[in-house]
Amino acid sequence: MKRALAGLACLLAATAWAEDFKFDAAEFDKQPFEFGGYLELKTDRSWLRRDGSFYKLNGLARDTLDRNTATLKLNAKYTQGIASLKLSAAAEQRRDQLISERSSRFDEAYVSFKPDPGLTVDIGKQALKWGKGYAWNPVGFVERMKDPNDVELAREGYTMLAADFIRNFADDGGDLKTVAFTPVLLPVGAQTNQDFGQPNHLNVAAKLYLLYRDTDIDFTWLGQGSRGSRFGIDFSRNLSSALEIHGEWARLQDVEQRRIDAAGNISSEVGDATSYLLGLRYLTENDTTWIAEYYRNGSGYTESQLTDFHRVVDSGNPALLARARQISPAYGRANAGERYLYLRASQKEPFDIVYFTPSITLIGNLADRSYSLSPELLYTGVTNLDLRLRATWLHGGEHSEFGEKQNARKLELMARYYF
Amino acid sequence: MKKLIALLFCLLAFPALALDGAAILKKVDRNLEPESYEMLRKLINIEPDGKKKEFVLYSVKKGRDKIVALFLAPQSDKGRATLRLGDNMWLYIPEVGKPMRITSLQSVTGGVFNNADILRIDYTAEYDVENATEEKDRYLLTLKAKTGEVAYDKLKMWVDKKTTLPTDIECYAASGMLIKTLRFKDTKDFGGGIRRPATIETDSPLYKDYKSVMLYANIKKRDFPDEVFSLNYLPRVEDLRK
Numbered sequence A: 001m002k003r004a005l006a007g008l009a010c011l012l013a014a015t016a017w018a019e020d021f022k023f024d025a026a027e028f029d030k031q032p033f034e035f036g037g038y039l040e041l042k043t044d045r046s047w048l049r050r051d052g053s054f055y056k057l058n059g060l061a062r063d064t065l066d067r068n069t070a071t072l073k074l075n076a077k078y079t080q081g082i083a084s085l086k087l088s089a090a091a092e093q094r095r096d097q098l099i100s101e102r103s104s105r106f107d108e109a110y111v112s113f114k115p116d117p118g119l120t121v122d123i124g125k126q127a128l129k130w131g132k133g134y135a136w137n138p139v140g141f142v143e144r145m146k147d148p149n150d151v152e153l154a155r156e157g158y159t160m161l162a163a164d165f166i167r168n169f170a171d172d173g174g175d176l177k178t179v180a181f182t183p184v185l186l187p188v189g190a191q192t193n194q195d196f197g198q199p200n201h202l203n204v205a206a207k208l209y210l211l212y213r214d215t216d217i218d219f220t221w222l223g224q225g226s227r228g229s230r231f232g233i234d235f236s237r238n239l240s241s242a243l244e245i246h247g248e249w250a251r252l253q254d255v256e257q258r259r260i261d262a263a264g265n266i267s268s269e270v271g272d273a274t275s276y277l278l279g280l281r282y283l284t285e286n287d288t289t290w291i292a293e294y295y296r297n298g299s300g301y302t303e304s305q306l307t308d309f310h311r312v313v314d315s316g317n318p319a320l321l322a323r324a325r326q327i328s329p330a331y332g333r334a335n336a337g338e339r340y341l342y343l344r345a346s347q348k349e350p351f352d353i354v355y356f357t358p359s360i361t362l363i364g365n366l367a368d369r370s371y372s373l374s375p376e377l378l379y380t381g382v383t384n385l386d387l388r389l390r391a392t393w394l395h396g397g398e399h400s401e402f403g404e405k406q407n408a409r410k411l412e413l414m415a416r417y418y419f
Numbered sequence B: 001m002k003k004l005i006a007l008l009f010c011l012l013a014f015p016a017l018a019l020d021g022a023a024i025l026k027k028v029d030r031n032l033e034p035e036s037y038e039m040l041r042k043l044i045n046i047e048p049d050g051k052k053k054e055f056v057l058y059s060v061k062k063g064r065d066k067i068v069a070l071f072l073a074p075q076s077d078k079g080r081a082t083l084r085l086g087d088n089m090w091l092y093i094p095e096v097g098k099p100m101r102i103t104s105l106q107s108v109t110g111g112v113f114n115n116a117d118i119l120r121i122d123y124t125a126e127y128d129v130e131n132a133t134e135e136k137d138r139y140l141l142t143l144k145a146k147t148g149e150v151a152y153d154k155l156k157m158w159v160d161k162k163t164t165l166p167t168d169i170e171c172y173a174a175s176g177m178l179i180k181t182l183r184f185k186d187t188k189d190f191g192g193g194i195r196r197p198a199t200i201e202t203d204s205p206l207y208k209d210y211k212s213v214m215l216y217a218n219i220k221k222r223d224f225p226d227e228v229f230s231l232n233y234l235p236r237v238e239d240l241r242k
Helices: A002-020 A055-058 A303-314 A318-332 B002-017 B019-033 B233-240
Strands: A034-050 A065-082 A085-096 A102-116 A117-126 A158-168 A176-188 A202-210 A215-220 A230-238 A243-260 A266-283 A287-297 A339-347 A356-363 A370-379 A385-395 A409-416 B039-048 B052-063 B068-072 B081-085 B088-092 B099-102 B127-134 B138-145 B155-161 B164-174 B179-193 B194-204 B209-223
Touching: A055 A303, A055 A318, A085 A287, A085 A303, A102 B233, A158 B233, A202 B233, A243 A303, A243 A318, A243 B099, A266 A318, A303 A318, A318 B179, A370 B081, A370 B099, B019 B127, B019 B138, B019 B194, B052 B233, B068 B233, B179 B209
Parallel strands: none
Antiparallel strands: A034 A065, A034 A409, A065 A085, A085 A102, A102 A117, A117 A158, A158 A176, A176 A202, A202 A215, A215 A230, A230 A243, A243 A266, A266 A287, A287 A339, A339 A356, A356 A370, A370 A385, A385 A409, B039 B052, B039 B209, B052 B068, B068 B081, B081 B088, B088 B099, B127 B138, B138 B155, B155 B164, B164 B179, B179 B194, B194 B209
């Protein structure tokens, strides 16, 4: 009897094992309408820095700030013949001890026509992303700025007409494998793309991509219009199965920089700027991925210019404080300085815990030696659920970039469920 | 004179008796997949406690060294696409919005399979046959990577004599360390003259008690324009599905 039961148990186990390996491909037949997205819940606590310039400018009167954020992201695509409609929308609700606010927007909403694999025409709002840099993209001329603290954060696109011409020569055996050309028309008016720059311009931009001798090379260009004209080049190449290098270089003309001097005088200067970035990604034998980037922001503030701004805030003079507040978005933007280092180390699945990725990220201002340091734990072991715990320390001396931020520390827990 | 004739006979006979490893490997490539095809694959990562995570990929390949794979499931990975052109590999993540270069030793799915396994191109494109021997009912091919950019420096491939399909492959690092073992199972007729293993199981001394399985379905011969295998096309791979 015991043997019979054991035999039955073995048989059942074997059946279950066999069932586990079933693959019903019909479940994945293509549908004309596709829908998906995620719901993200985030809770964070910030420990505020009472002597920080941005604490004073924001008029806070507390030591900590607790915030809860709920984000709903929806993606939909409908395909009919050579045309497809793509929508990507986000709605967010934020609440902390000071404010409760909600926002919603379409990140993308465009129609795509693909008459041929080598030609695509897109009309509508879309987020083009140019450049090879992980944390910064000086050649990203037609996109909103990336947040180096969260590089995968969805960014709102611009309304445009764009095309993509692709030619592949991989079978020819030559050094040039692929050529792709992406022209872009981006209008700016009273109701369209207002934050891109000066209104009443039809901006023309283009990107030429080459895969030449196993190296990705892009030439990018934006004509004079709502912004000054600019051009750039980027590259990316694998040097071995574990090492990739990349870089970007951009020349920007007629860039306006608004400044405040130590006496509180606001001025504006227009000039040309050169920005560039050099970086690498390296995978060690122990499965640690290192990403390192050096970024030179040609339109950033020098150390003394940043110091002047913080001195004005420190003066305590209400009139000067009001002027500093007026210009603070420029000084308070992410990476407003000139020279930065980005360093990230992530360890894949340590201690044999699969889908677990601890990492640590350093973003440092090389001029004033201030930095932010963010250790992070990411777990993706539950299907369609990402769990992330992240802490951030901001450190720097008086009048330094990260030493004058509103936060001294931050702890954040995020859960994202995909559907 | 007799001795000379015997020696000449041996010299003439020897090449005919020697195994042509390169020809066997070429045949293995074509028996596994047509040169240009599309297919669906399910990857299952199995943890020591039996917990599983599954990924479904739609893949298209052209020629010896061009392949694209699009994630259809789970939802958290849907829309991700990977491209391989020879030694070059890229990953496109919809949220990031642009392709970035990846390396063959990384893994876009986690678990035992790495990018080189998921975006496998013809063995003849990456390896030279260093040695070929015969066992009872199998050939044993020892393969050496053509360049340092190939994920595994050396492979030991056991090939079934009757079907000229691999049964087991051991993958070694340049240091000689065994990285993983692939086991080919469940040979099945996919139609269109394609008969090959429908299951590949793998385990690794580096991931003790973990196992990954790759299941194949809907393998069909299909030709694609070259433009499909380019960075700019990666966000649109879904449009290839019928």
